[in-house]
Amino acid sequence: MVQPRFLGRTGTAMDDLLNDFLAETAEILAEAGGAIVAWEADPADRAQLDAIFRLVHTIKGSSGFLALPRVTALSHAAEDALDQVRRGNRTANAALVTGVLGILDRLNELCAVLGQGGAEPAGDDRDVIGALSGQGASGDASFEVAGVPLRRDDDFGAELQSWRSIRVPLPLLDSVMTGVTDIVLARNEFARMLRESGADLSLIASFDRLSDSIAGMRQSVSQMRMQRIDKLFAPLPRIVRDLAQDLGKKIAFQTSGGEVELDREMMENIRDPLIHIVRNAIDHGIEPLEDRVAAGKDITATITVSARQSGNQIEIEVRDDGRGLSPDTLVAKAIASRLVTATEARGLGPKERLDLIFRPGFSTAARITSISGRGVGMDIVKANVEKIGGVVELRNEEGRGLTILLRVPMTLTIISGLMVRAAGQYFAIPRGAVREILLESGDTVRIDQLGGGELATVRGEQFPLLRLEHVLGRECDAADDSDDRALVIVRPGQGQSYALSVAAIHDHEELVIKPAAPMIMATGLYAGTTLPDNGRPVLLLDVQGLLAAAAIDASEAGRSHNRTAEAEAEATAARNVAQLLLFRDTNTRLRGVRLSVIERVEEVPVSAFFESAGRVQARIGDDIFAVHAATLPDGDGTLKLLRLHDGHAVLCYPIAEVIDIVRLPDAVQPSAAPGLIAGVALVGGDPVELIDPFWLMEQYAAGAAGPALRQPVCRLADDPDGWGDNFLAPILRNAGYRVISGNEASDEAPDVLLCVDDGEGCAHAGDAVPVIRLRASVAAAGPEDETVYRYDRQALLDAMRRSVGGEGA
Amino acid sequence: MMEKLYLIARIADTRVALRSRAINSVVTVGTPVEVPAAPPHVAGLFALRSRVFTLIDPHVVIGLPAVPVAPGQRVIVVEVAEHGYALLADEIEDVCFIEAAETRIAGKLLPGWARVADAMIEHDGASLLVVDPSNFITLPALKAA
Numbered sequence: 001m002v003q004p005r006f007l008g009r010t011g012t013a014m015d016d017l018l019n020d021f022l023a024e025t026a027e028i029l030a031e032a033g034g035a036i037v038a039w040e041a042d043p044a045d046r047a048q049l050d051a052i053f054r055l056v057h058t059i060k061g062s063s064g065f066l067a068l069p070r071v072t073a074l075s076h077a078a079e080d081a082l083d084q085v086r087r088g089n090r091t092a093n094a095a096l097v098t099g100v101l102g103i104l105d106r107l108n109e110l111c112a113v114l115g116q117g118g119a120e121p122a123g124d125d126r127d128v129i130g131a132l133s134g135q136g137a138s139g140d141a142s143f144e145v146a147g148v149p150l151r152r153d154d155d156f157g158a159e160l161q162s163w164r165s166i167r168v169p170l171p172l173l174d175s176v177m178t179g180v181t182d183i184v185l186a187r188n189e190f191a192r193m194l195r196e197s198g199a200d201l202s203l204i205a206s207f208d209r210l211s212d213s214i215a216g217m218r219q220s221v222s223q224m225r226m227q228r229i230d231k232l233f234a235p236l237p238r239i240v241r242d243l244a245q246d247l248g249k250k251i252a253f254q255t256s257g258g259e260v261e262l263d264r265e266m267m268e269n270i271r272d273p274l275i276h277i278v279r280n281a282i283d284h285g286i287e288p289l290e291d292r293v294a295a296g297k298d299i300t301a302t303i304t305v306s307a308r309q310s311g312n313q314i315e316i317e318v319r320d321d322g323r324g325l326s327p328d329t330l331v332a333k334a335i336a337s338r339l340v341t342a343t344e345a346r347g348l349g350p351k352e353r354l355d356l357i358f359r360p361g362f363s364t365a366a367r368i369t370s371i372s373g374r375g376v377g378m379d380i381v382k383a384n385v386e387k388i389g390g391v392v393e394l395r396n397e398e399g400r401g402l403t404i405l406l407r408v409p410m411t412l413t414i415i416s417g418l419m420v421r422a423a424g425q426y427f428a429i430p431r432g433a434v435r436e437i438l439l440e441s442g443d444t445v446r447i448d449q450l451g452g453g454e455l456a457t458v459r460g461e462q463f464p465l466l467r468l469e470h471v472l473g474r475e476c477d478a479a480d481d482s483d484d485r486a487l488v489i490v491r492p493g494q495g496q497s498y499a500l501s502v503a504a505i506h507d508h509e510e511l512v513i514k515p516a517a518p519m520i521m522a523t524g525l526y527a528g529t530t531l532p533d534n535g536r537p538v539l540l541l542d543v544q545g546l547l548a549a550a551a552i553d554a555s556e557a558g559r560s561h562n563r564t565a566e567a568e569a570e571a572t573a574a575r576n577v578a579q580l581l582l583f584r585d586t587n588t589r590l591r592g593v594r595l596s597v598i599e600r601v602e603e604v605p606v607s608a609f610f611e612s613a614g615r616v617q618a619r620i621g622d623d624i625f626a627v628h629a630a631t632l633p634d635g636d637g638t639l640k641l642l643r644l645h646d647g648h649a650v651l652c653y654p655i656a657e658v659i660d661i662v663r664l665p666d667a668v669q670p671s672a673a674p675g676l677i678a679g680v681a682l683v684g685g686d687p688v689e690l691i692d693p694f695w696l697m698e699q700y701a702a703g704a705a706g707p708a709l710r711q712p713v714c715r716l717a718d719d720p721d722g723w724g725d726n727f728l729a730p731i732l733r734n735a736g737y738r739v740i741s742g743n744e745a746s747d748e749a750p751d752v753l754l755c756v757d758d759g760e761g762c763a764h765a766g767d768a769v770p771v772i773r774l775r776a777s778v779a780a781a782g783p784e785d786e787t788v789y790r791y792d793r794q795a796l797l798d799a800m801r802r803s804v805g806g807e808g809a
Numbered sequence: 810m811m812e813k814l815y816l817i818a819r820i821a822d823t824r825v826a827l828r829s830r831a832i833n834s835v836v837t838v839g840t841p842v843e844v845p846a847a848p849p850h851v852a853g854l855f856a857l858r859s860r861v862f863t864l865i866d867p868h869v870v871i872g873l874p875a876v877p878v879a880p881g882q883r884v885i886v887v888e889v890a891e892h893g894y895a896l897l898a899d900e901i902e903d904v905c906f907i908e909a910a911e912t913r914i915a916g917k918l919l920p921g922w923a924r925v926a927d928a929m930i931e932h933d934g935a936s937l938l939v940v941d942p943s944n945f946i947t948l949p950a951l952k953a954a
Binding site: 182425517520525529530536 | 851856858946
């Protein structure tokens with residue numbers, strides 16, 4: 001699966017060249033397909049056309065060098081046709097686009113053969129070349145281009161760009177990764193030996209320097225494996241176009257979030273599921289044209305694929321505005337294909353009905369079309385995504401569309417694991433399944449022996465108790481102190497929980513999980529193996545499998561438990577997992593913020609900062625974000641930003657440096673008044689000011705509502721003497737508003753209406769538009785008077801912000 | 810030529826010629842990590858160059874009692890179906906080309922050996938059983954019980 005398609009042979013220099021060419025061409029072809037479809041939608045888009053031209057030109061150039069006559073002829077034909085369009089001798093139409101796509105397909109086939117055999121197969125490409133040139137034959141004949149067409153300046157620019165990156169074979173990248181991991185293991189071993197030998201301080205200090213650079217290198221290597229998710233999206237426009245054409249549907253396809261990065265191995269694993277979901281949406285989700293008209297929808301359907309990073313997970317969302325899923329139809333279909341009985345079906349809740357599409361055999365049993373339903377069902381999609389530790393979610397709006405959400409870890413199978421000890425050896429438990437950790441001898445725990453079984457009662461809530469040694473068929477290690485025994489409350493799935501008793505809790509670590517050998521997986525007790533820093537392999541426990549092995553019903557239904565106790569436990573668990581990012585603030589203070597509110601840490605050049613609407617903002621990529629800073633940073637160089645994310649808005653917090661990630665201390669001395677600092681806690685003996693993200697986001701909530709930063713429109717009314725125009729408007733413009741004066745005729749609906757003259761009847765008062773009235777006198781007329789004194793700048797701007805913010809949020 | 814290359818070793822008290830195709834290397838191991846509840850021929854896990862390998866005790870596969878792993882013991886690292894395994898070897902003798910052809914096994918073997926041995930081969934005036942290392946990886950169902 002990981003195997004790149006064309007990288008078949010290695011060896012001689014020629015083979016290396018060929019391999020490079022094939023890898024590059026595969027990439028170009030994928031990119032060109034999408035670009036051409038986008039260009040077809042908007043033939044006037046000159047930049048797009050130039051981009052495609054350059055891509056095809058690159059293939060032609062490299063193939064000529066490698067003496068691949070068929071590839072050269074094909075790419076030449078495509079380049080030629082595109083050049084005619086560039087010169088205005090030919091117009092872009094569907095026939096031309098189909099012709100170029102035909103050539104790209106043929107190139108793809110040729111490359112596949114080349115990758116296997118290493119030689120270009122004999123064959124005739126006149127059919128596809130003819131199809132392309134045939135359409136505009138009359139115009140072309142008179143305009144023969146001899147040899148290589150003249151290059152334009154903009155072509156050179158693109159080639160210079162490509163020099164900034166190099167191509168590295170994936171196996172090499174993997175071997176670097178393995179190499180670095182080995183270095184880390186060796187370092188740890190060495191560190192242990194140094195400590196034991198009682199080496200002197202200068203030796204240890206220089207070893208620590210080495211150690212730090214190894215850690216940095218490990219970080220860089222894992223970043224090398226990251227790729228922009230654009231790559232995954234590249235083939236989609238083409239797929240959508242072809243399918244929509246086959247099915248006679250009109251579809252507008254959009255992608256966003258292409259800059260999100262993902263481990264390349266991860267990417268391989270979600271490619272097929274993603275394509276399948278998109279195909280499904282076109283085939284089953286989007287209604288035929290007439291149905292859309294009947295439903296009062298736009299005949300052009302919309303499919304959006306977007307990616308976003310959330311913590312160390314990536315969310316990929318495929319949204320269509322088709323008919324959505326009908327639970328009743330799903331049930332009928334499931335009964336018809338004998339997946340469930342009618343009795344079972346009646347017992348299904350709304351969510352379970354939707355989940356029927358994930359049952360094996362569901363999609364194939366129904367209507368089989370040429371597009372989807374070829375034996376690859378949603379069950380496979382789900383299995384593939386779950387295999388890499390991801391989840392699939394459905395958000396259905398019947399009649400209005402379906403959204404499928406894939407949530408996958410950012411890097412392959414790195415999980416946070418809790419290390420526990422039992423029977424004298426270590427095991428890892430996935431941190432996500434752990435609800436709470438308690439000492440068995442603690443006051444809140446009671447353990448009862450019941451007819452050969454054991455039951456743990458924690459603050460009134462009962463859990464079946466499993467002793468890890470018993471489940472694994474081992475004896476308890478005599479060396480372990482029974483007072484140290486700990487209970488891990490495990491929640492393997494929704495509505496299930498049990499208490500797992502272990503000899504001791506060690507710590508938690510980020511673990512790279514690899515599948516174990518089949519005979520070990522077959523025990524059902526383990527989910528994989530991992531290699532922590534000490535170099536001794538550790539088995540990852542399968543928390544669901546342990547249950548099955550112990551033959552225990554862990555369902556929470558019908559168990560006695562009390563709500564407040566559970567809430568408390570939940571809070572304790574939340575505190576257990578909360579991690580704190582320690583950083584040095586720009587004012588050199590040591591501060592911390594909960595790791596979970598940080599989307600990412602960004603390094604931004606000072607030139608990207610600007611001031612607008614009275615606050616500092618930063619441009620990152622194509623977006624503009626609010627920055628928590630009173631003044632623009634000066635100097636040049638770069639500034640580190642923490643990107644805080646509350647699910648809706650992003651706020652950037654400038655810092656000097658990131659120091660560490662630590663567990664959030666339990667004891668926090670809260671601040672007296674709400675503000676930037678929520679409280680102070682001790683971390684490793686040093687006081688750390690904890691940032692209050694709630695307060696922080698609150699300050700910027702109104703401003704961040706529209707990331708596009710549309711300027712709110714303010715209309716001045718009742719401004720007979722022009723005071724508003726002359727005195728007020730500049731201030732408002734400075735604060736980021738667009739001002740329309742009362743005399744100006746404009747159809748645009750204002751966001752706020754300012755009545756400059758405090759006459760009672762503000763003639764323009766609309767229903768939905770907030771109105772702010774100004775008064776000329778300093779003193780208010782009474783307690784009910786909501787007017788604002790016209791020279792009270794702050795009060796006026798506050799009132800504006802309230803009105804507009806209320807509108808926009 | 811690769812087909813003619815064999816690793817001669819003493820495994821489960823028997824001299825055998827292992828087909829070298831699947832063999833990666835011969836290394837020494839320290840104390841392996843046990844795998845509770847695993848099939849009896851799994852002698853544990855150990856790490857080698859940041860990979861985790863599963864240690865197999867051929868004695869058990871043949872039907873003999875398991876032997877404890879001595880630190881520093883040599884093991885034969887093989888790759889089967891994209892997983893790394895290591896076979897505990899009593900003794901590694903040599904890697905050599907054997908020109909003689911593999912012949913059908915004559916005579917009756919213990920049931921365990923009959924299951925894993927593919928053929929016989931003549932080398933240095935002795936007959937050796939020819940074994941594909943991957944045959945040691947799976948355990949017959951009845952033995953696992």
